Amino acid sequence: MTATTPATQRHDGHSAQEYDPQALWQKDKDHFIHPFTDFSVFKEQGCDLITDSDGIYVQDAHGNRFIDGIAGLWCVNVGHGRREIGEAMAEQATRMAYFSTFNNLSNVPATLLADKLAELAPAHLNHVFYSCGGSAANDATIRLVHYYFNRLGKPAKKRILSRNxxxxxxxxxxxxxxxxASNNWEFDTLDHLVTHLSEANCYRRPEGMSETEYCDHLVGEFEATIAEIGADNIAAFIAEPIMGAGGVLVAPKGYHQRMQAVCRANDILYIADEVVTGFGRLGHFFASEAVFDTQPDIINCAKGLSSGYAPLGATLISDELYEVLSTPQGPGGVLSTGFTYSGHPVSCAAALKNIEIIEREGICENVREVGPYLEERLRSLSHHATVGDVRGSHFMMCLENVADKETKALLPVEARVGDRVAFEAQKRGLIIRPVGHLNIVSPPLIWTRDVVDEVVAILDASLSATTESLRADGFL
Ligand SMILES: Cc1ncc(COP(=O)(O)O)c(C=O)c1O
Known part of the structure; x- marks a missing residue:
């Protein structure tokens, strides 16, 4: 590697920072504990440094440019390098970067954003609790839900039903x-608080079951679990409208509505985790009501809320819950939860500008127009020997790789098929995300039909090369 990369021209005329890729690579390898990383590989190979970005593209420290097929990590919804978001953040950072939102203090961007979110969310969700990302939003939500039932005099309602x-x-x-399961290998979990139901996986549903019967089966399992645990012990059901990292699993038609009806009948709160589906990925600011016709008691969002320009999460809470949460426990009682950075002014300024861009540029409309085309064009890749399923909706898509399309048998883990496809795509100028045997495509929401065509051509070549390499290595 050369000591210093040549200065490259950016789209905005500024020359890129100069990097010493070798030195940076070494420092990173020596000191950065990366999330979700196989350290047996990392300790040998280190990381690719992504240094620049522009629209649908990112660039590495060596000047190689890639189409971003994963929106950073399902989050850069309006695309990269939006100067006006940077300017809004800089303006806020220099005016007042931070001040507390505890104890009856507030700031302008957090106030305006809460108002805007209440406008965009389903009608009954009018109250916003801020956090710093998706995990924190979900964590804070469960604490609030437990508190809610404690305040109602139902302290036994603690269990949360989630899904495999x-x-x-x-x-x-x-x-x-x-x-x-693999996410929690050798990690501890708070098992007394959570019970997992089956995921809704139409591709791998039991042999011979129609989609309608499968939906009945899943709802039946939910009802049986409630009967077993007792509704008096269950606080909430949490679900992503479309399961993301778990494999872009689209539930059978009517599933979410029916799960919500069961929740209502059993005094169980329905929490929609819209960390990925929110802010346009399925063509609407929120998918729960617009796409799935559900009215969750709580919606959580993060990622696309600020398009990843600043860390931010938000929990949108119904009027009914707010009434209870906002009633003091006694004289001087306070709702004692929140973060130093709840309603961080710079993050909220980024989110406000991001939402302005989504509305002004018709980005949800673009997803509704280009999304079905992306689905159709990706489905055309099904002829490849290893492509067992192409699924998802709009800008949230996934390819499931298999050894045998008939039996749906998987390739051995050592084949690292997802990594192979992603590697071949990256060689050809496209970053997609490998997750085990899956490849996820979750792009910025500004892809056009032309970009889709370019991406599908790259994937076509990458899948052919993958099949060849799997054959050469004896996996097929
Ligand atoms: C549906 C969903 N919820 C929550 C999270 C966690 O968000 P964060 O990584 O911001 O903590 C993610 C992250 O990918 C997610 O996909």
């Missing part, structure tokens, strides 16, 4: 809600 393969984050409680 759900992803809700990695704080202690969010990790317990998460149902992806």
């Amino acid at each position: 393969n759900a992803y809700h984050g990695t704080t202690y409680l969010a990790a317990t809600l998460t149902g992806i």
Whole structure:
């Protein structure tokens, strides 16, 4: 590697910072404990440094440019390098970067954003509790839900029903809600608080079951679990409208509505984790009501809320819950929960500008227009020997790789098929996300049809190369 990369021109005319990629690579390898990283690989190979970005593209320290097929990590919804978001943040940071929101203090961006979120959310969700990301939003929510039932004189209502393969984050409680078994290998979880139901996986539903029967089966399992645990012991059900990291699993038609009806009948709160589906990914600010016709008691969001320009999470709470949460426990009683950075002014300024851009540029409309095209074009890749399923909705898509399309048998883990496809795509200028045997495509919401065509051509070539390499290595 060269000692210093040549200065490259950015889209905005500024020259890129100069980097010494080798020195940075070494420092990173020596000191950065990366999230979700296989350290047996990392200790040998280190990381790729992503240094620049522009629209749908990112660039590494060597000047290689890639189409971003994962929106950073399901979050850079309005695309990269939005100068006006940077300017809004800089303006707020220099005017008043931070002050407490505890004890009856507030700031302008947090106030305006709460008002805007109440406008965008389903009608009964008018109250916002801020956190710093998705895990913290889910964690804080469960504490609030427990507090809510304590205040109602129902202290036994503690158990949360989640689902296998759900992803809700990695704080202690969010990790317990998460149902992806490998995520919690050798980690402890707070098992007395959470019970996992089956995920809704249409591709791998029991042989011979129609989608309608499968839906009945899942709802039946929910009812049987409630009967077993007792509704008096259950506080809430939490679900992603479409399961994301667990494999972009789209539930059978009517599933969420029916699960919500069961919740209502049993005095169980329905929490929608819209950390990924919120802010346009499915063509609407929130998917719960607009796409799935549900009215959750709580919606959690993060990621696309600020398009990743600053860390931010928000819990949107119904009027009914707010009435209880906002009633003091006694004289001088306070709702004693929150973070130093709840309603951080710079993050909220980023989110306000982000929402302004989504509305002004018709980004939800773009997703509704280009999304079905992306689905259709990705489905055209099903002819590849290893592509067992192409699924998802709009800008939230996934390819499931298999060894045998008939039996749906998986390739051995050592084949690292998801990594292979992602590697081949990266060689061709596209970053997609490998998750085990899956490849996730969750792009910035500004992809056009032309970009979709370019991406599908890259994936087509990458899948052919993967099949060849799997054959060469004796896995097929
Ligand atoms: C549905 C869902 N909930 C929660 C989280 C956790 O969010 P964060 O990583 O910001 O803590 C994620 C992250 O991917 C997510 O996909």
